[in-house]
Amino acid sequence: MTTRRQLAGGLPPVMVPFAVLAVLFLALPVVGLVVRAPWRTIGAELSQPESLEALRLSMVCASLATLLCLALGVPLAWVLARGDLPGRSLLRALVTVPLVLPPVVGGIALFTALGRRGIVGRWLDQWFGISLPFTTAAVVVAEAFVALPFLVIAVEGSLRAADQRLEEAAATLGAGRWYVLRRVTLPLVAPGLAAGTVLCWARALGEFGATITFAGTFPGTTRTMPVEVYLALQRDPSAAIALSLVLLVVSLVVLAGLRERWLGTSR
Amino acid sequence: MTPSGRSSGGSSSGGSATYDRTVLEAQLVVRRAGFTLDVALSVAGGEVVALLGPNGAGKTTALRALAGLVPLDAGFTRIGQEIAEDAGARVRTPPERRRVGVVFQDYLLFPHLSARENVAFGLRAGGVDRCDARGRADAALARFGLAEHTAKRPAALSGGQAQRVALARALVGEPRLLLLDEPLAALDAGTRIEVRADLRRRLADFAGATLVVTHDAVDAFVLADRLVVVEDGRVVQTGTPSEVARRPVTAYVARLVGLNLYRGVAADGTVTLDGGGSLVGAHHDDGAVFVSFRPSSVTLHRGRPDSSARNAWPVTVEALEQQGDTVRVALTGQPDLAADVTPLAVAELGLEPGARVWAALKATETEVYPA
Numbered sequence: 001m002t003t004r005r006q007l008a009g010g011l012p013p014v015m016v017p018f019a020v021l022a023v024l025f026l027a028l029p030v031v032g033l034v035v036r037a038p039w040r041t042i043g044a045e046l047s048q049p050e051s052l053e054a055l056r057l058s059m060v061c062a063s064l065a066t067l068l069c070l071a072l073g074v075p076l077a078w079v080l081a082r083g084d085l086p087g088r089s090l091l092r093a094l095v096t097v098p099l100v101l102p103p104v105v106g107g108i109a110l111f112t113a114l115g116r117r118g119i120v121g122r123w124l125d126q127w128f129g130i131s132l133p134f135t136t137a138a139v140v141v142a143e144a145f146v147a148l149p150f151l152v153i154a155v156e157g158s159l160r161a162a163d164q165r166l167e168e169a170a171a172t173l174g175a176g177r178w179y180v181l182r183r184v185t186l187p188l189v190a191p192g193l194a195a196g197t198v199l200c201w202a203r204a205l206g207e208f209g210a211t212i213t214f215a216g217t218f219p220g221t222t223r224t225m226p227v228e229v230y231l232a233l234q235r236d237p238s239a240a241i242a243l244s245l246v247l248l249v250v251s252l253v254v255l256a257g258l259r260e261r262w263l264g265t266s267r
Numbered sequence: 268m269t270p271s272g273r274s275s276g277g278s279s280s281g282g283s284a285t286y287d288r289t290v291l292e293a294q295l296v297v298r299r300a301g302f303t304l305d306v307a308l309s310v311a312g313g314e315v316v317a318l319l320g321p322n323g324a325g326k327t328t329a330l331r332a333l334a335g336l337v338p339l340d341a342g343f344t345r346i347g348q349e350i351a352e353d354a355g356a357r358v359r360t361p362p363e364r365r366r367v368g369v370v371f372q373d374y375l376l377f378p379h380l381s382a383r384e385n386v387a388f389g390l391r392a393g394g395v396d397r398c399d400a401r402g403r404a405d406a407a408l409a410r411f412g413l414a415e416h417t418a419k420r421p422a423a424l425s426g427g428q429a430q431r432v433a434l435a436r437a438l439v440g441e442p443r444l445l446l447l448d449e450p451l452a453a454l455d456a457g458t459r460i461e462v463r464a465d466l467r468r469r470l471a472d473f474a475g476a477t478l479v480v481t482h483d484a485v486d487a488f489v490l491a492d493r494l495v496v497v498e499d500g501r502v503v504q505t506g507t508p509s510e511v512a513r514r515p516v517t518a519y520v521a522r523l524v525g526l527n528l529y530r531g532v533a534a535d536g537t538v539t540l541d542g543g544g545s546l547v548g549a550h551h552d553d554g555a556v557f558v559s560f561r562p563s564s565v566t567l568h569r570g571r572p573d574s575s576a577r578n579a580w581p582v583t584v585e586a587l588e589q590q591g592d593t594v595r596v597a598l599t600g601q602p603d604l605a606a607d608v609t610p611l612a613v614a615e616l617g618l619e620p621g622a623r624v625w626a627a628l629k630a631t632e633t634e635v636y637p638a
Binding site: 163165168170171172173174176179183184187188 | 334335336361362363364365366367368369371375377378379388389391392393436437440
């Protein structure tokens with residue numbers, strides 16, 4: 001009660017209409033998607049083999065990208081939160097680059113690094129015969145590149161918030177490094193780790209720009225849901241809307257899951 | 268205080284042969300920018316020693332060094348028969364292998380574990396199986412009067428309960444050495460008295476060596492058999508609580524125990540004070556001495572008193588402060604002093620800042636001891 005009154009009291013009246021406009025601006029497109037969805041034919045649209053294939057590929061790639069991000073991101077977050085290295089602020093800035101970089105540019109950048117003629121990809125091709133672009137692996141790499149910052153930032157934050165003195169207390173009780181990690185540190189950072197994983201997965205699932213640039217649009221191997229939506233829009237808008245609805249539902253589920261977790265763990 | 272009454276009883280845990288002897292012996296040297304900790308400590312089995320000192324004196328650093336959480340720059344730590352650390356020989360046992368129980372300030376209970384799992388943690392880390400560890404944790408918590416709280420998370424415990432869980436957690440592994448860092452500082456004044464008395468009983472039952480770090484004189488005096496007073500990273504005084512209380516040697520300790528303290532040179536029964544003025548004291552040898560007396564031993568008079576008091580000197584009132592049913596009067600003169608008088612005396616003498624009166628003190632009320 002009191003907070004609401006304080007809020008209303010401290011609010012310049014001129015802000016209110018703009019705030020209302022902002023809400024409409026955010027909500028209307030979602031409403032439009034729901035209103036214009038081809039509800040009668042939606043079952044048929046979604047059970048098209050291409051749609052199912054794209055959905056499956058998206059799920060698999062987003063999950064693999066998330067695993068890759070966990071394997072690389074957790075150690076990186078650890079170094080950023082706990083390490084005592086000199087260029088740490090620079091490193092942190094580097095981690096956030098994919099957040100602000102246009103995804104298409106990210107795709108091009110991946111090409112220059114991992115493409116057949118890229119600075120690293122050239123050697124991959126020469127020594128191992130591995131060519132990354134336009135494969136499912138490329139989708140995973142592109143998604144991981146874009147999604148990694150979400151995981152690193154969330155985990156780093158929770159590592160910083162976790163009281164390191166608890167780890168010292170554990171050590172005085174006779175717990176070695178791994179035992180402390182397993183029974184103290186990881187449980188303490190679990191909420192942040194979970195939130196970071198979900199955000200990372202959601203970002204990977206929606207990845208479009210870097211994917212289409214670095215991996216292309218090959219049905220069954222690189223044509224993920226967002227790419228499928230984009231292509232469908234050109235030949236059959238109602239199919240695009242139906243597919244978009246699926247992604248919308250997934251996002252809402254993720255959002256609900258996150259809220260639940262955040263509310264559940266923080267008091 | 269019973270300095271030696273706890274030595275041999277109840278050493279049912281392992282290694283009882285060493286418990287009557289010195290369990291902890293250490294020379295702790297830790298260097299920081301602008302600060303050096305350099306203290307020697309020894310604690311016998313069954314003995315409780317308080318490391319007493321103002322904030323920033325290095326007490327917590329000393330405790331962390333003993334636990335192995337801070338490396339020594341020089342010196343050594345011996346716990347039982349084992350050299351846990353020797354800076355010269357580059358020997359250093361990590362904290363998890365020292366068998367030292369620590370009760371941290373704010374207790375540092377694991378927030379995601381129940382009281383039972385907190386206490387069982389060390390046992391489980393040491394390889395005791397889950398069932399056994401839980402059984403022992405439950406038994407330990409029951410001994411600490413927490414049988415109904417075993418399933419609770421730390422957030423659901425009161426301050427006093429959390430303190431007992433922390434103590435149970437530190438003791439369940441039967442350490443040789445128990446370290447407590449400001450064990451009562453996190454409690455409010457009401458529960459503090461009760462928890463302090465309880466803690467004293469618990470420590471009396473512990474057969475190993477106990478070191479309590481505190482800046483609170485009452486905590487130190489109630490809990491400890493022996494005090495080690497630290498200021499600026501150095502030991503300034505050691506002794507039983509009554510020795511320290513009666514004969515403080517630094518302004519800090521004097522303030523803690525509420526005494527006026529001066530340093531001076533004694534000759535022919537009179538002590539010439541370093542800070543100016545002189546006092547006639549009780550019998551003592553000549554040479555460098557400390558003189559101390561209680562604020563309540565001082566009487567204040569409007570003019571030069573013609574009582575039997577051997578010491579009398581003019582003073583000026585600087586400040587007054589009500590303390591319980593007496594008034595503490597800060598006075599400047601040769602020497603400065605604090606005096607405790609009744610509110611009635613304040614009214615009769617018209618004591619207020621700036622007022623000029625005479626202070627009188629009997630020679631028999633002073634304590635004179637070698638510096």
